[in-house]
Amino acid sequence: MPNLAALPTDIHVHIQPWDMMNPRAFETIRENREDFPLIERLMGDPKALVAWLDEIGLGRVALINYVAPDVMGFTHEVNPWAARYRDAAEGRVIGFGGVHPPACDDVKDMMRRVVEEWRLDAIKIHPPHQGLSPDAYRTGECPELEHVYGACSDAGLPIMFHTGTSVFPGARSRLGRTLVIDDVAVDFPDLKIILAHAGRPLWMDEAFFLLRRHPNVYIDVSGIPPKRLLQYLPRLAEVSHKALFGTDWPSPGVKDLKRNLDQIRALALPEDAIDRIVRKNALDLFPIPS
Numbered sequence: 001m002p003n004l005a006a007l008p009t010d011i012h013v014h015i016q017p018w019d020m021m022n023p024r025a026f027e028t029i030r031e032n033r034e035d036f037p038l039i040e041r042l043m044g045d046p047k048a049l050v051a052w053l054d055e056i057g058l059g060r061v062a063l064i065n066y067v068a069p070d071v072m073g074f075t076h077e078v079n080p081w082a083a084r085y086r087d088a089a090e091g092r093v094i095g096f097g098g099v100h101p102p103a104c105d106d107v108k109d110m111m112r113r114v115v116e117e118w119r120l121d122a123i124k125i126h127p128p129h130q131g132l133s134p135d136a137y138r139t140g141e142c143p144e145l146e147h148v149y150g151a152c153s154d155a156g157l158p159i160m161f162h163t164g165t166s167v168f169p170g171a172r173s174r175l176g177r178t179l180v181i182d183d184v185a186v187d188f189p190d191l192k193i194i195l196a197h198a199g200r201p202l203w204m205d206e207a208f209f210l211l212r213r214h215p216n217v218y219i220d221v222s223g224i225p226p227k228r229l230l231q232y233l234p235r236l237a238e239v240s241h242k243a244l245f246g247t248d249w250p251s252p253g254v255k256d257l258k259r260n261l262d263q264i265r266a267l268a269l270p271e272d273a274i275d276r277i278v279r280k281n282a283l284d285l286f287p288i289p290s
């Protein structure tokens, strides 16, 4: 067993139960992927994932699952799936689950199961794929979201929001706007919030503002081509204690997880900033269980 605390973590990988995915979404991912056989093998076999992580020198990966029945086909069944996968992956997986109040009869019970029964590590909300604005608990459109945030806050589970646009058929990119998450951070000051993709490409200035405004708001840099990261986030070094390495592999446009990691390590940033981004911040947010 490698020393996981010394190795990098990819905080944003999509290994999901693809048999649930609707055909249009599936094709969006499968198109032009030369590494499809590898992806398929990893989907079905946590041990294959462990072997692959050893091969590429990665400690842990966060597997991002969420519930988006209409756009993606994913139901709440992703939660027990993510827990089972994580439990079989020898400590190498951080398991994200999801909740979609419009498709859930009892949100309180779902959150209880997320925390107590499946012991998931975090929740992912994908506003453009769920058709839900993060502040929908304030507008009356989805009051149950308040319970989702409260339950995560009480249990110490971080919550990740997709921020920025999405190219999947049916996705509503308007809902990827980042500034509305200010309300969530104000109303739930203890909730740890990760802004996936840092609002790319339209709302990165909003993400940067939230990062500096709220002590518990973080970004991940997934989905941003590493070579252009400093163009998109020129002040990344200033916020390197709140930025997490992630790839979004195997989403469209993300070719190779290991190459992304190497390119991040080669950026013109101080060495300690790079170490925080690829390794230390993820350890602080998701400590290795003793």
Ligand SMILES: [Zn+2]
Binding pocket: 012, 014, 064, 196, 248, 251
């Ligand atoms: Zn993603």
